[in-house]
Amino acid sequence: MKNNTVALLCGIIFGAGLTLSQMTDPAKVLSFLDVTGNWDPSLIFVMLGALTVTMISFRKILKKPSPLLTQRFVIASKTALDKPLILGSAIFGIGWGITGYCPGPSVAGLGLGNIEALIMVCSIYAGFWAYGKMKV
Amino acid sequence: MVTLLENFTPLSSFSGGLLIGLAATLLLLFNGRIAGISGIMSGLISPGKGEIFWRLVFLLGLVLGALLVKAVIPDSIKIREGFPYGLLAIGGFLVGFGTRMANGCTSGHAVCGIARLSKRSIAATLTFIVSGMMTVYLLRHLIGLSV
Numbered sequence: 001m002k003n004n005t006v007a008l009l010c011g012i013i014f015g016a017g018l019t020l021s022q023m024t025d026p027a028k029v030l031s032f033l034d035v036t037g038n039w040d041p042s043l044i045f046v047m048l049g050a051l052t053v054t055m056i057s058f059r060k061i062l063k064k065p066s067p068l069l070t071q072r073f074v075i076a077s078k079t080a081l082d083k084p085l086i087l088g089s090a091i092f093g094i095g096w097g098i099t100g101y102c103p104g105p106s107v108a109g110l111g112l113g114n115i116e117a118l119i120m121v122c123s124i125y126a127g128f129w130a131y132g133k134m135k136v
Numbered sequence: 137m138v139t140l141l142e143n144f145t146p147l148s149s150f151s152g153g154l155l156i157g158l159a160a161t162l163l164l165l166f167n168g169r170i171a172g173i174s175g176i177m178s179g180l181i182s183p184g185k186g187e188i189f190w191r192l193v194f195l196l197g198l199v200l201g202a203l204l205v206k207a208v209i210p211d212s213i214k215i216r217e218g219f220p221y222g223l224l225a226i227g228g229f230l231v232g233f234g235t236r237m238a239n240g241c242t243s244g245h246a247v248c249g250i251a252r253l254s255k256r257s258i259a260a261t262l263t264f265i266v267s268g269m270m271t272v273y274l275l276r277h278l279i280g281l282s283v
Contacts, residue, residue, distance in 0.1 A: 013156075026216055028214075038142070046153040049150040055251050059251075061164050067165060067168030086259065092231055096242075102241050102242040103243070106228070106231075111203045112203070123224070127230060
């Protein structure tokens with residue numbers, strides 16, 4: 001129960017952060033990716049803000065034997081740079097560059113009366129499903 | 137120089153980033169989970185026991201957080217109009233397909249993975265940023281898409 005409350009709270013803080021930094025605005029994200037156009041480096045500052053916190057906190061937290069409310073940390077254990085990682089990231093980048101949406105802002109935009117967010121979330125799930133089918 | 141960086145918002149972007157970092161920190165500290173949105177979403181497709189509710193409330197939180205900021209700063213939200221829905225659907229499909237293949241997106245790799253100095257996450261982040269930039273260059277400057 002407690003960990004669901006934490007998850008809700010973390011979602012709220014995360015969604016507020018995405019919106020405050022205007023990452024919910026696909027035009028702003030696309031102007032970050034448009035280096036030869038009217039470039040807007042704001043997205044780098046979002047990453048810097050987030051990493052300022054996580055670079056310090058993650059190191060300390062992961063030294064603990066376990067999280068405060070659950071048994072263990074669920075962290076990706078792979079270390080090799082393999083083809084799915086690079087190819088998948090390249091494909092994600094194409095979708096991101098076409099739309100200006102990554103998954104977080106797509107979900108956060110659902111409550112804003114934004115039909116684009118709804119289309120994004122549905123088609124993202126279609127993409128998840130298709131990859132799952134292909135892989136099996 | 138007048139038009140250069142005219143939409144640049146370093147302060148609100150950095151502050152928003154701090155909140156994102158705080159959310160990722162709390163989720164790891166209390167629940168031992170990585171705040172990777174694509175992973176939290178895709179984990180709902182064939183979830184194990186105890187894997188549904190926390191994901192749903194986290195995603196609900198994203199929506200509530202956006203509404204909260206909108207309530208405090210009404211003009212913080214811009215909604216794009218006139219972008220072709222077909223392009224959105226194709227792009228969204230690629231976002232879903234690619235992030236599941238690569239096991240992460242902007243949040244999981246660029247915010248959480250880089251914080252652990254994961255080589256995979258650094259490589260993934262560089263790849264999707266370069267790929268996104270090439271895509272925008274192709275669409276806006278070579279093909280001349282104006283939306």
